[in-house]
Amino acid sequence: MQIEQNIKRYVNLLVEPSNAVLGDEARRRARLLSSLIIPFIILTPIGVRLSGLEAERNAVSVLFIVSVICYAFSRTRHYLKAGIVLTLFIYMPPYALLLSSKEFGVYNVFTWCSWMSLPILLSSLWLPLRLVTTIWIGNIVFLVTTPLHILPSLTYHELSMGVMQLIFFGSLILLGAAIRNTDLEKIMRQTRELKTTKEEAEEANKAKSMFLANMSHELRTPLHGILSFADFGINRTGSLPPARIVKYFTQIQISGERLLVLVNGLLDLAKLEAGKMELNCVKQELKQIITRCVAEQEGLIVAKRLHLTYDFPPEIPEIYCDEIKIGQVVANLLNNATKYAPMETKITISINSVVYTDDNDEAISAVQCDITDQGKGIAEEELDTIFGKFVQSSNNQYAPGGTGLGLAICRELVTLHGGKIWCRNEKFGGATFSFYIPIERKS
Amino acid sequence: MKYILVADDEPMNQCIFEEMLIDDYEVHAVGNGQECLASIQQRIPDLLLLDVAMPVMDGIEVCRRLRADDRTKNLPVILVSAYASERDIEKGMMSGANLYVSKPFSIEKLRIDVALLLRGNDETIT
Incomplete structure (x- = not known):
């Protein structure tokens, strides 16, 4: 099955050039332009026949084979890699071949290589651009490395033609880059954006389905x-004694x-998420809020014989x-702590003045x-994840269940x-829940 | 007296099951999947009432493990869950449970189902 699918995919790749990333229009254009390479494939053997030099004939024959392979690969998605490999490892031998022949002019090499790359450049807008760039770099490498033994035999005309071609193909590359940026890049960017949005x-x-399923579960239980x-x-x-009925x-x-x-809880959360919760903010001492919350939960604390210790340094600014609302937060955290703490253990509440940096790298006192x-x-x-909706710690199997909305x-x-x-988590067991509130009003 | 094991992390649900079955059966309740398996190792019940969403190990996994074990592969298992979508039910049944009941359930109906499953199991054994 898998092999069959792979074969199908491969065949599709051969038939459809550069699919997936290209839109319909761009794909059509790419296919049309890539056929421009065909005349060059036909012309190359004629070049071989017309050429008088054996070295040139050999070189051109190799180039012919290479261009056919290039064309084949230009119809698939993989021809970028193929193109680079072909250029580096197959285009180079003809260079070497030509270099070994002192009779041969540098101009011919430029001509063959560069003109050969032109249809590839045109054949599509994106991947071959890199291929051409590679060829162009190949030309530069050639120009830089050859003078040692060929330069003395070059005429001024040949040299200037070579340089001009470098300039010409350099500008073609720039042009291609421009096209790519305005056209294909746009399509690809849009595709990416659509994908992210989706x-x-x-x-x-x-998340919504999850929420609904969880909510249904939580409602069904009570x-x-x-x-x-x-x-x-x-x-x-x-038939039952009153005590059972009371139960x-x-x-x-x-x-x-x-x-x-x-x-x-659900209503609160809905309000908060819709941004409809209004705050009545005033300057307040956090210490007072905490003390009030502790007083409210005195019952459970005493019942479980918990030791409550405070660490309230003096001179803590008001927030x-x-x-x-903050009372609700403290009450919730304190309630969790008392609920999940084993009998006769310690709960510590501390407040501190801190400075933290926000998203804009501004220091804020809190x-x-x-x-x-x-x-x-x-x-x-x-x-x-514990702060998510309907998430409860899996460590609390014996504790009385909450709604999973508190945090x-x-x-x-x-x-x-x-x-x-x-x-x-604390090193020696237990957990610490922390929060900070800025001292100043949030702008 | 038939022995029924109840696995549910919610004390209230354990209480409901006990209240419902205590007159006719011997009932024992455990709080999670692992305890459930441990309890079954010690004494195989005649029927298992299994909650799906439990800490440590959920009911689906318990059920799967029971079915993989030769001694418990025919043990009647009723999955009881507050998750009630068709996919949940399918997942539950795929794990090898005999019945999937969603909460809130009818006490009477579940009592009948329990009785039927217990009788059916007797017949297959004999």
Whole structure:
């Protein structure tokens, strides 16, 4: 199967010149122009017959073969490589052959090589251009290396013709380059751009499907809880002790609350992504926000007997932020830390004054907050993805499940403030979640 | 009493399964795929209720491994998942599960399916 396909592809390459990168119009033109080489193939043997010198005849015969091969390759996509190889390794022997003959004028060599390259130059606009350039460089090499033993026998006329041809083909190359830039390059650039756009669109579409599938999963889980326990309740009310019934209702309530959190999170995220979240920014001390969040979560901290340590240096500047939104971020990070921390471990909250450089290489003063726990940490490969939607650390199998939206919302909120959020694992276990918020208002 | 193993990372789902089956069967619940395989190594259940999305090892992989093992290749497996698209179902069935049930499911229907699968397995054994 594979071999068959490869053969088909190869045949296609031979039939269709330089496909793929060329548009229809350019391909048609390339095919038309490449046929211009044919007259030269016909004319070359005549040249051989007319030529009086044996050395010249040999050289021209080789050139004839080369030009046929060049023509064949000019119909395929590979003729750039072929052309360069042919020029360097096959065009050179005739040079050598001619050089060995003292009777032979340098002008003839230039003529044959250069005129031979003209149809190749014209035959298409892009790849042969390089081929011609190679030939041209070959000519220069020839001119530079030959004078040692041929120069004394050259006439002024021959030498000047050689130089003129160099100039002539040099300008042809420039012309070709100009055509290439305006025409083929444009097509290729557009093709590239289209391809990128298409890939981006596909990526976005995939992300959307992923999001929908995940959202459906996340919604179904609490719904399933509600429906199942309601079902148990309906079918067993008469036969069960009240404690079991209370358990059912508790589960329904938990599931309902989970659903509510999820829906709220989704709404928040939708607002953030649509750029519709408005911030009520004032100058605030981050320390105060943190203290408030800790007070709110006192219950869980006490229940798990966690040791909370603060590292708040004095003289930390106030930051310009929306108190509620940043509070939400701190609460989320703190909640994660307390949720995933084992019993009786330490959680450290520290703030620092930092200076970071933004995308424009400008130094910006900010306040950074680090929350470190002694939990299981985060799998290395998840350090970046953990802030995505519906992504939950795979290390948290026993922890109470969240919605998988918390960190995504945190990232959006911090970004909205012009800050950055990230996480890393600590050497001796546990993870640190950090974010910074600029002191000054984001322009 | 028939022994049913439940593998689901969600404590609430484990609770639902237990509530649903505890009156008629012996039920044991585990929290992920690896624990599930370990538990099966120790005692082969009469039926396995398997969640798809689980940490460490997902249900599809568990199912595939069970089918590759001679001792468990006929074990009735019901995949239960909140992923409900046709592709998910196809993927689940391709792994060798006997049934794919998407959440939320009807308690009664799943009880009947469990009973049917258990009976069917008895017949193939005898």
